C-alpha cells in the first residue's frame with residue numbers, strides 16, 4: 001500500500017517546480033573543472049605547469065591577517081589544508097558536481113564558486129557538500145541534532161545556503177583552519193558585495209555553513225508564491 005503522505009508533492013518538489021519555472025531562462029552555472037585530470041595522477045603531480053596553483057612562499061602572495069594568527073601560523077595552517085594533486089584529481093571534479101543546486105539562489109552559487117576557486121588557487125580542495133536540502137532530510141538532521149532547523153526553517157530549504165567542506169578532511173578541520181576558510185569567505189563576500197553570514201561565528205558552531213543574510217526575505221517570497229507556511 002502506498003503511504004498517502006508520499007503521494008503528495010513534497011515541499012522540495014513544490015519549491016523546485018516553482019524555481020525551475022522562474023529560472024528556466026538561465027543557463028546553469030559553470031563549476032571549476034578538474035584541469036588536466038587525466039595527466040595528473042599522483043606519480044606525475046610534480047610536473048610544473050601553468051595550471052599549478054601558486055606556492056605560499058611566492059613573494060607575490062600576501063598573507064592575510066586573521067585575528068590571533070600571525071603570518072607564520074597562517075601559512076602553516078594553510079599548508080596543512082593544501083593538497084595540489086587532489087585539486088587536479090577526478091574525485092575533486094566529481095565533488096564539485098555533487099550538491100543539488102537546481103534553482104538555488106544565484107548569489108549563494110556565485111559565493112560558492114568564488115570561494116572554491118580561491119581555495120583552489122592556494123591548492124586547498126574544497127567542495128559544496130550541500131546547497132538545496134529537502135524537508136525530509138532537514139527533519140532527519142533536526143532529529144539527529146545536527147541542525148537547529150526543522151523543514152522550512154533552514155535557508156538550505158530555499159537554496160539560500162551552502163555547506164562548504166574540505167575535499168579530503170571534510171568537516172575535520174581544526175578551529176584555526178576553519179578560521180582561515182572563514183576569513184577567505186568573508187573577504188570574497190566583501191569583494192563581491194554579497195551579504196553572506198558564516199556559521200563559524202555562531203554559538204551553534206557550523207563553520208562549513210554560509211547563508212545569504214536576507215534568506216528570510218527569500219522565504220517570505222516563496223511563501224507568497226506558494227502559500228507555503230514553512231512546513
Ligand SMILES: [Zn+2]
Pocket residue numbers: 156161162163208209210
Ligand atoms: Zn548549512
